[in-house]
Amino acid sequence: MVRTQPPTTLSELAIGSCATLASFELPEEIQGQLMHLGFVPESRVLALRRAPAGDPTVYCVDGTEVALRRETAQFISVHSVFVAVREGAR
Amino acid sequence: MSHCEPGGVAVEMARPRVAGKISTVALIGPPNSGKSTLFNRLTGMRQKVANYPGVTVEQRSARMGGVNHRELTLIDLPGIYSLNSYSEDARVAVDVLQGNMPGTPAPDVVLLVLDALQLNRQLMLAAPVLAMGLPTLVLLNMSDLMTARGGEIDPLALARELGAPVAMISATKGSGFDAIDRFLSRLSEPAEVRQQPVQLPVLQNAASCHQWASQVSSRTKYKAPTSSNWTRRLDAVLLHKIWGPVIFLAVVIGVFQVVFAAGLPLSDWLTEIFNKAGAATVSFLPVHWLQVLLRDGVWNGVQAVLVFLPQILLLFLVIGILEDSGYLARAALIADRVMRTIGLNGKAFIPLLSAYACAVPAIMATRTIENKRDRLATILVAPFMTCAARLPIYTLIIAAFIPNRPILGDFFGLRAAVMLGLYLLGFLAALGTARMLKSSILKASSAPFILELPQYRWPTLRSIGLRLLDRGTVFVKQTGTVILAVTFALWLLSIVPFHGGTMAPLTESLIGRLGHFIEPVLHPLGFNWKISIGLLTSVIAREVIVGTLGTLYGADPATQSVGLQAALRHDMTIGGAIALVVFFAFAMQCTSTLAVVRRETNSWKWPAVQFFYMTGLAYLAALATNQILSRIF
Numbered sequence: 224m225v226r227t228q229p230p231t232t233l234s235e236l237a238i239g240s241c242a243t244l245a246s247f248e249l250p251e252e253i254q255g256q257l258m259h260l261g262f263v264p265e266s267r268v269l270a271l272r273r274a275p276a277g278d279p280t281v282y283c284v285d286g287t288e289v290a291l292r293r294e295t296a297q298f299i300s301v302h303s304v305f306v307a308v309r310e311g312a313r
Numbered sequence: 314m315s316h317c318e319p320g321g322v323a324v325e326m327a328r329p330r331v332a333g334k335i336s337t338v339a340l341i342g343p344p345n346s347g348k349s350t351l352f353n354r355l356t357g358m359r360q361k362v363a364n365y366p367g368v369t370v371e372q373r374s375a376r377m378g379g380v381n382h383r384e385l386t387l388i389d390l391p392g393i394y395s396l397n398s399y400s401e402d403a404r405v406a407v408d409v410l411q412g413n414m415p416g417t418p419a420p421d422v423v424l425l426v427l428d429a430l431q432l433n434r435q436l437m438l439a440a441p442v443l444a445m446g447l448p449t450l451v452l453l454n455m456s457d458l459m460t461a462r463g464g465e466i467d468p469l470a471l472a473r474e475l476g477a478p479v480a481m482i483s484a485t486k487g488s489g490f491d492a493i494d495r496f497l498s499r500l501s502e503p504a505e506v507r508q509q510p511v512q513l514p515v516l517q518n519a520a521s522c523h524q525w526a527s528q529v530s531s532r533t534k535y536k537a538p539t540s541s542n543w544t545r546r547l548d549a550v551l552l553h554k555i556w557g558p559v560i561f562l563a564v565v566i567g568v569f570q571v572v573f574a575a576g577l578p579l580s581d582w583l584t585e586i587f588n589k590a591g592a593a594t595v596s597f598l599p600v601h602w603l604q605v606l607l608r609d610g611v612w613n614g615v616q617a618v619l620v621f622l623p624q625i626l627l628l629f630l631v632i633g634i635l636e637d638s639g640y641l642a643r644a645a646l647i648a649d650r651v652m653r654t655i656g657l658n659g660k661a662f663i664p665l666l667s668a669y670a671c672a673v674p675a676i677m678a679t680r681t682i683e684n685k686r687d688r689l690a691t692i693l694v695a696p697f698m699t700c701a702a703r704l705p706i707y708t709l710i711i712a713a714f715i716p717n718r719p720i721l722g723d724f725f726g727l728r729a730a731v732m733l734g735l736y737l738l739g740f741l742a743a744l745g746t747a748r749m750l751k752s753s754i755l756k757a758s759s760a761p762f763i764l765e766l767p768q769y770r771w772p773t774l775r776s777i778g779l780r781l782l783d784r785g786t787v788f789v790k791q792t793g794t795v796i797l798a799v800t801f802a803l804w805l806l807s808i809v810p811f812h813g814g815t816m817a818p819l820t821e822s823l824i825g826r827l828g829h830f831i832e833p834v835l836h837p838l839g840f841n842w843k844i845s846i847g848l849l850t851s852v853i854a855r856e857v858i859v860g861t862l863g864t865l866y867g868a869d870p871a872t873q874s875v876g877l878q879a880a881l882r883h884d885m886t887i888g889g890a891i892a893l894v895v896f897f898a899f900a901m902q903c904t905s906t907l908a909v910v911r912r913e914t915n916s917w918k919w920p921a922v923q924f925f926y927m928t929g930l931a932y933l934a935a936l937a938t939n940q941i942l943s944r945i946f
Contacts, residue, residue, distance in 0.1 A: 252397075253761055258519035259343075259394035260765060261434050272548065275557040276650035281548075281766060285433055286537050288544075288766040290646050292653075295761040 231304060233282070234296035236270040242301035244268055244284075249298050257299075261285035268301065335421035335500050337386050338377065339410060339447075342426030343438050344392035344683070345767055347454040351426055351484035352389045353779045355379040355493070362787050364915040366415055369685065370405045374417075380494045388420060395519065396441040401685060410445050422448050422500060424493065429453040429481070430768075432466065432535050436526035439475060440513050449477045450496045456481035457488065464538030471533040485773055544639075544768045551643050561647045564640070565666060568631050572624055572670040577701055579623035587616040605808075605816070614800035617854065618793035621905060622785060625674040628667050629784045630777065632678055635663070637772035641681065642764055649762060655744045656751035658684065658762045661691040665743070668698035672906045673792075676913055677784060684762070690750045692913060693923055696906050697743035699736045702855040703897050707735055709859055713878035714890040738898045742930065788909070795908035803853050803904075819864055824849050838896065838932070839889020839939035848902070855902045888942035892935040900931035 236242055244264050247254045261284040262268070269283040279290040340355075342348040352360075356375035365372045373389045376382075390409055391402035405414070412419025425442050427435040432453070443449055453459075453466065472479040478496060482489030514525040550556050591612040595604040635641040641663070649659030657665075660682040668675035675695045682688040711728050718727040806823045808816040819825050828846030835845050843865040851858035859877075866880040881890065901907065907920040914920075 249761075253763075255395065255397055255519040256763060258523055259434065259437055260763065263520065263523045272552055274646045274649065275552065275554050276647070279646060279649055279762065279764065281552075281646070285431075286540055287431060287434065290642075290649075290762075290764040290766060292649070292762050295763070 230300060230302040232297050233268065233270075233291070233299040233301050234280070234293045236268075236301060236304065237306055238270050238272060238280075240304060240306045241267055241269050242304040245300040245302045247299050249295070253295075260289050261287050262289075262299070335385065335497070337388060337418045337420045338422045338424060338497070339388050339390055339420035340424045340426065341390040341406060341410075341438075341442060342392060342454075343394050343428070343435050345765065346392065346426045346428040346435060347484045348389070348392055348426050350776050351452070351454065351482075352387065353776070354484055354487055354490070356387055360783070362783065362791075364912075365405050365417070368401050368405060369688075369913065369915050370402055372417065377497075380490050380497070382494065382497050385497060386418070387424075388417065393438070395438060395522070397519075410442075410447065420447065422450070422497065424450050424452060425477075426452045426454050426484075429456045429459040429464065429466065430462075430538055433527060433530050433537065434523075436529055437519070437522040439529075440522050440525055443475060443477060444513050448500055450493065451475060451477050451479045452489075452493070453479060453481050454484050457483040457486060459538050462538030462541065463536075465534060465536040467534045471529070471535075474529045474533055485776070541768055547769050548643070548766075551640070552646065557643075557647055561644055564635070564644065565663075568628075568635075568663060569666055569669065571631050572628050572667050572674070573701070576624035576627045576670060579627075580620045583623060584616060584620050587612070587619065591616070610801050610804045611797075613804065614797040617800050617905065618789060618796050621671065621673050621788065624671050625677060625788055626781050626785055628670075628674040628678055629781055632663065632681065633777040633780050634772050636681060637770065637776060639767045639769040642766050645764055646766070649764075653762075656747045657691060657694075658682070658687050659764070660684075661687060664691055665695060665698060668695040668700060671700050671702070672696040672698065672903065673788075673909050676906065676909050677788065679913065689914065689919070690747055692910055693750060693919070694743040694747045696901060696903065696923065696927065697739045697746065697899070699739040699898070700855075702903065703735075705856045705859045706897050707732060707894055709877065710881070710890050710894050713881045714885075714887055735894055735898050738895065742899055746926075787912075792905070792908045792912050795911065796905050799904045799908070800853055803850070807850065819846065819861070837939065838892045838935045839886055839943065840893065841884060841889075843884070844889075844893060848896075848900075851902045853904055855897060858897075858902075886939075886943060887946050888939040891942055892939035895938045896931045896935040898931075899927055899934055901927035 230245065231242075233242070233244075244262060244266055246264060247257065247262075249257070266284055271281040271283045271288060273280045274290070279292045280296065281288050281290045282296075283289075340348060340352055342351075352373070352375075355377050357378045359378075360373050360375035362371060362373045364370065370391050374386055377385045377387045388409065390406045393400065393403045393406055396403055396407050408414040409417055410420060410423070423442060423445070425439060427439065439451065451471070453468065453471075456466075459466070468479045468481055478492075480489055480492035480496070482492070514521040551560055591608050595608045595612070598604045598607065632641065635644065641660075644663065645659035647659070648662035652659050652661055661679070664675045664678040664681070666675075667678060672695045675698070676692050679688045679691045679695070682691060711731055715728045715731050720726055720730055803824070806827075807819055807825075809823055810817055816822075817825075820828075825846055828849050829842050831849075832840070832842040832845045835848070840848070843862060846865060847858040847861045850861040862881070863877055866877055866884075885893075901924045907924060910920040910923060911917055
């Protein structure tokens with residue numbers, strides 16, 4: 224079961240949810256680094272899990288798992304959010 | 314050589330700079346592409362490791378004995394995602410590829426390693442590398458894993474797209490290397506090289522490289538392998554809200570135990586063996602002064618170097634297992650929240666923890682921190698952690714001056730409280746320094762913490778063994794020579810000037826005179842001239858002060874500890890004594906640490922900054938301690 228949500232930032236993406244990357248408000252250098260890890264506009268990103276302390280969050284993009292701190296993820300905007308409704312206790 | 318076409322730049326398959334004469338091969342690839350393993354495989358054991366001039370990037374090169382091309386030199390370039398010059402690593406790679414790096418020959422051939430499991434992203438590096446115009450062989454590493462996990466690629470189509478030959482290899486298994494051999498042999502012949510124009514992206518920025526890479530991978534029918542379920546399943550436990558931190562703590566305690574409980578006794582044991590072997594060897598020498606020179610001068614220096622080896626090797630063994638298995642990245646993820654509060658990132662945790670045993674291996678271990686600024690900050694604060702070499706003077710002073718009064722029953726007494734306080738003092742100094750660094754000189758670019766979580770893998774014996782060998786030789790050859798020279802120089806200062814052919818006693822030697830000379834400066838700290846001399850000799854290593862004080866107070870070596878305690882109680886106030894341990898908590902009394910910082914930062918600037926900062930801080934803190942305590946007691 225999924226439902227969609229209005230555009231938001233990557234840091235607000237709930238765990239288990241998917242979204243499409245829109246734009247980056249980060250310095251070009253950091254943008255370039257993220258793009259080489261697969262964070263390219265229009266690619267799908269999944270918020271996989273949070274670190275035990277709640278931050279950073281592990282994102283899955285293009286088959287790779289990358290952890291970003293909230294302070295970085297909040298400058299990445301996403302659209303077409305699909306919120307996964309958690310099945311049972313999982 | 315090349316001509317423009319609408320929509321792209323056509324590059325012809327490049328030829329060696331001089332046909333039929335190739336001598337230097339460059340190995341390049343993104344981080345985590347298995348480049349180091351491949352380098353080790355292609356070259357075997359004998360590598361030259363140095364730093365590129367002016368930067369902290371390590372340069373390694375070796376003859377390509379692994380693929381029967383001993384006439385060729387392989388240069389390992391730093392692992393990078395792109396050739397955009399904002400990182401030091403990428404600037405070094407570009408300079409080397411263009412032949413602009415002083416002291417490094419211009420490469421004739423390029424081997425480009427890409428991880429076949431993530432070809433979509435890894436191909437992004439291919440465009441700028443191929444655009445350099447050097448003959449290039451593209452190596453798809455871990456292709457065995459790719460096919461095993463259901464991935465597919467048409468290597469011939471890829472070779473057509475890239476205009477460069479492509480080989481499927483496995484660096485860990487050593488398969489597919491015959492293609493490298495054939496490629497190099499063919500280039501060595503003066504025959505014409507096949508040429509093919511290829512389309513590369515016009516703008517070499519990340520977005521166009523990504524677009525180009527995904528087009529290439531779709532045209533070559535690349536099908537990414539399904540990611541292994543094991544990684545997800547393991548992470549569900551290892552990064553679990555409760556089990557994650559519990560397992561993390563267990564691992565961390567394990568690492569600490571290995572270095573502290575196994576490494577230190579091994580070092581002590583090695584020291585003893587060397588002492589005995591040294592004494593036995595020199596007794597065969599005919600002349601007395603030659604005996605002393607060899608035993609106290611040279612032999613002690615060699616011993617000062619080798620004593621670190623067990624700890625370095627053990628720490629790198631556990632870090633090697635953690636890194637190769639993929640757990641190190643998870644540990645960094647768990648520790649990041651805590652480390653961020655002191656202005657560092659999660660990757661600094663294990664190095665700082667091991668600094669509680671010894672700062673030397675800890676500083677070498679900061680290499681796992683990719684971010685240069687965070688790495689430097691970690692290097693600069695590591696020596697504040699209470700290392701094992703501080704314990705002899707701590708226990709001596711505490712035993713001599715602190716009464717064993719219980720605080721929380723017999724379990725926790727005043728002595729334990731003082732010891733704990735000294736540990737805390739070092740930690741607070743590290744914390745304050747890290748904060749200060751991050752808000753001042755290291756502020757310029759607050760690079761974000763981006764952490765790639767690799768899939769879990771079994772670490773291989775060969776890869777870890779090669780790493781231990783590599784770190785061990787680098788330490789002995791590059792740091793060891795500095796430690797040896799300084800130890801020898803300080804020993805020389807402690808025996809000159811000669812009087813009628815005999816060596817000066819310590820108090821009349823140059824060091825002794827210097828100790829007397831600086832005593833007025835140290836007097837407000839509550840230190841007498843004997844302590845002054847002890848502070849000077851302990852610049853070699855902190856524990857040396859105990860032996861020096863023993864000599865100066867004429868304590869009987871057999872009962873040295875008790876005799877020395879009595880002598881110190883007689884000769885120092887409580888204020889001066891506590892000031893002494895506070896001084897040791899902060900001061901940079903360790904030549905080996907300075908030598909390893911010089912080697913890791915590739916400049917004398919940072920060890921100098923560290924020495925003056927820490928010693929200045931130590932002086933002020935000891936001054937305050939003595940002034941306050943002498944007014945109370």
